Amino acid sequence: MSATLSPAGAPTRGKPDPSRCLVELRNIRKAFGGIHAVDDVSLNLYPGEVVALLGHNGAGKSTLMKMLAGAYPIDSGEVIIDGKQAQVRAPADAQRLGIESIYQTLALADNLDAVANLFLGRELLTRWRTLDDHRMDAEARKVFQRLNKNFTNVQTPVRRLSGGQRQVVAISRAIYFNARILIMDEPTAALGPEETAMVGNLIRQLKNDGVGIFLISHDMYDVFALSDRLAVMKNGQMVGTYQTRDVTEDEVLGMIIAGKQPAGKTEAPRPALSGAQTMARA
Amino acid sequence: MNQIIQSLRRASIDWRMVLMATVLVVIAITFNAMSNGIFLSPENLYNVAQQTAVVGILATVMVLIIVARNIDLSVGSVLGFIGVLIATLMYSYNWSWSTAALAGLAAAIAVAMYQGYLTAVIGVPSFVVTLGGLMSFRGAAFLVADGRTQPITNEFFLRLGGGYEGAIGTTASWVLGALMCAALVAWKASQRRARQAYGVPTNALWLDCLMTAVPLVIVISFVAAMNAYHIPNKAAPQGIPIPVLIWIAVALFVSFLVHRTRFGRYVFAMGGNPDAAALVGIPVRRVMLLLFCLLALLTTIAAIVSIARLNAGTNSLGTNMELLVIAATVIGGTALAGGSGSILGSVLGALIMQSIDSGMLLLDVPIGWRYVIIGQVLIAAVVFDVVYRKWTGEMQ
Numbered sequence: 208m209s210a211t212l213s214p215a216g217a218p219t220r221g222k223p224d225p226s227r228c229l230v231e232l233r234n235i236r237k238a239f240g241g242i243h244a245v246d247d248v249s250l251n252l253y254p255g256e257v258v259a260l261l262g263h264n265g266a267g268k269s270t271l272m273k274m275l276a277g278a279y280p281i282d283s284g285e286v287i288i289d290g291k292q293a294q295v296r297a298p299a300d301a302q303r304l305g306i307e308s309i310y311q312t313l314a315l316a317d318n319l320d321a322v323a324n325l326f327l328g329r330e331l332l333t334r335w336r337t338l339d340d341h342r343m344d345a346e347a348r349k350v351f352q353r354l355n356k357n358f359t360n361v362q363t364p365v366r367r368l369s370g371g372q373r374q375v376v377a378i379s380r381a382i383y384f385n386a387r388i389l390i391m392d393e394p395t396a397a398l399g400p401e402e403t404a405m406v407g408n409l410i411r412q413l414k415n416d417g418v419g420i421f422l423i424s425h426d427m428y429d430v431f432a433l434s435d436r437l438a439v440m441k442n443g444q445m446v447g448t449y450q451t452r453d454v455t456e457d458e459v460l461g462m463i464i465a466g467k468q469p470a471g472k473t474e475a476p477r478p479a480l481s482g483a484q485t486m487a488r489a
Numbered sequence: 490m491n492q493i494i495q496s497l498r499r500a501s502i503d504w505r506m507v508l509m510a511t512v513l514v515v516i517a518i519t520f521n522a523m524s525n526g527i528f529l530s531p532e533n534l535y536n537v538a539q540q541t542a543v544v545g546i547l548a549t550v551m552v553l554i555i556v557a558r559n560i561d562l563s564v565g566s567v568l569g570f571i572g573v574l575i576a577t578l579m580y581s582y583n584w585s586w587s588t589a590a591l592a593g594l595a596a597a598i599a600v601a602m603y604q605g606y607l608t609a610v611i612g613v614p615s616f617v618v619t620l621g622g623l624m625s626f627r628g629a630a631f632l633v634a635d636g637r638t639q640p641i642t643n644e645f646f647l648r649l650g651g652g653y654e655g656a657i658g659t660t661a662s663w664v665l666g667a668l669m670c671a672a673l674v675a676w677k678a679s680q681r682r683a684r685q686a687y688g689v690p691t692n693a694l695w696l697d698c699l700m701t702a703v704p705l706v707i708v709i710s711f712v713a714a715m716n717a718y719h720i721p722n723k724a725a726p727q728g729i730p731i732p733v734l735i736w737i738a739v740a741l742f743v744s745f746l747v748h749r750t751r752f753g754r755y756v757f758a759m760g761g762n763p764d765a766a767a768l769v770g771i772p773v774r775r776v777m778l779l780l781f782c783l784l785a786l787l788t789t790i791a792a793i794v795s796i797a798r799l800n801a802g803t804n805s806l807g808t809n810m811e812l813l814v815i816a817a818t819v820i821g822g823t824a825l826a827g828g829s830g831s832i833l834g835s836v837l838g839a840l841i842m843q844s845i846d847s848g849m850l851l852l853d854v855p856i857g858w859r860y861v862i863i864g865q866v867l868i869a870a871v872v873f874d875v876v877y878r879k880w881t882g883e884m885q
Binding site: 276277278298299301308310312313316317318323327328329330332336337338341342344345348364367380 | 686687688689748760764772882883
């Protein structure tokens with residue numbers, strides 16, 4: 208999907224090697240005042256994989272993801288992207304690395320229209336370095352059309368749009384700029400059933416294109432339907448990372464609430480290789 | 490008929506601007522009737538335009554400051570400080586007007602960087618920073634020349650303030666008016682073409698023509714009015730006053746920044762949702778500091794116009810100016826909560842305020858009543874703003 212959308216301004220990227228680690232977070236720490244929001248957490252993500260991140264409010268999942276997105280500085284620890292150590296000090300750094308985020312709050316400027324929001328921070332410019340409104344308008348309409356055929360009021364301030372339409376704007380941002388690594392923080396929290404299904408389909412499409420996705424969600428149904436692996440955090444620490452199909456909903460709840468690892472289940476520090484890949488390796 | 494309503498609804502017409510322009514017209518006609526035709530005489534229009542220029546220049550940038558969720562209470566004092574500084578350098582130190590003006594600009598930028606640093610980097614509310622500035626820079630305006638008035642004698646410089654010699658004459662005014670009209674038509678046409686080229690729906694042709702014709706008529710009648718003002722003992726009529734010309738240039742420049750540059754878009758994004766602006770990677774602090782620099786530039790320009798108008802720099806220059814500037818901005822539809830406002834609105838707001846003031850002056854309304862009424866006009870504008878925003882669903 209990202210390949211067909213590939214617009215003039217956005218970088219084009221080939222399909223990544225699924226066996227090469229896309230993101231590796233090593234021993235990440237973050238403290239706010241005296242509170243350890245994220246305490247020595249390690250987690251990784253492979254291309255075409257959805258890793259769900261679970262935990263109570265305040266468990267540190269959003270903080271961890273905001274560090275990856277460059278919104279918070281990292282106290283200590285390493286971020287390794289494509290096997291190379293990366294410095295993510297500001298959102299712009301993350302964007303350059305192909306990391307896009309869809310925040311729970313959607314991070315939209317309510318007073319600007321959908322087009323302006325899609326390109327916010329990365330406007331298309333004419334050769335005089337002025338805003339190229341017409342080109343942005345035309346490009347934006349194409350992206351919105353793909354996500355929602357009925358979305359035509361692209362020039363009204365986004366505050367007047369419905370929850371689903373606002374979500375379309377936020378998601379378009381990730382798609383238009385060809386994210387390789389996508390962080391979705393509660394992407395379906397404010398949506399109706401139809402729009403939730405749309406987001407689900409989109410996640411599957413992006414997976415097919417080799418995009419790696421971190422999915423923060425409280426919705427067990429979404430987690431089990433969409434994720435390949437799941438990681439549970441509690442009080443800023445990592446409880447464990449498992450293949451989604453290896454664990455039950457009760458076991459996941461046990462990890463979230465009590466912070467205890469399920470008995471007899473092995474952790475999955477990397478995704479299971481598909482049959483074909485295992486054969487090739489053997 | 491239905492089709493007409495449909496096209497109007499689809500067109501991005503700012504009804505608020507239309508309403509404000511209507512209010513201005515109604516005010517002008519009412520005062521004109523009450524003053525037996527004096528209000529709309531070329532002489533009065535010339536004076537109103539000229540008197541509004543300084544407030545108008547500052548209001549354009551105040552729109553952006555307020556849109557970005559800040560406020561500047563110190564503009565009047567800084568204007569006084571910079572004005573006296575330039576006048577002193579010219580009168581007491583014999584600097585040329587251009588070096589003095591550049592020194593003034595440098596001082597204004599230093600002031601803006603100081604206040605901007607405290608606001609954008611340290612995070613002190615701009616209300617507090619500029620409230621302190623309101624007092625401090627009034628004091629600085631006194632200190633520069635020890636409170637002595639600094640006369641200005643340079644003839645070229647004096648013309649920047651308008652007045653007797655401060656207009657560009659009829660021919661130049663017509664040429665300029667024609668150029669503006671041509672630019673307007675060319676701009677509208679290119680916009681329409683570009684929309685078609687990208688397959689974006691366009692307005693009906695008649696509507697685009699109408700939306701071009703209205704500003705054309707305004708430009709032409711403005712030039713005609715300014716050219717009709719003939720000071721009795723002068724050989725030729727006045728034409729457009731230079732301070733008004735400066736104001737027009739400033740308003741066009743700031744509008745350009747707002748609509749066509751990243752800077753302008755970022756200012757609005759920061760006002761609409763500061764968290765989102767930071768999350769999408771807008772360099773929030775740098776944009777804020779740049780905005781303060783723009784403020785410094787326009788304060789210097791306004792200071793030059795004011796001292797040229799007064800023929801002197803005095804330590805009371807610009808006293809209470811911040812109130813007029815903020816009032817013009819707010820009457821012009823800029824929300825104090827940030828995120829919305831327009832340059833054209835500030836122009837209309839400044840004109841509405843000055844028209845009411847000068848109309849009452851013509852009618853010999855005592856000064857006390859003038860203050861009472863202007864203050865209530867400001868409140869009426871904000872009440873309207875609140876009601877309007879609730880009606881459009883911007884506010885709960």
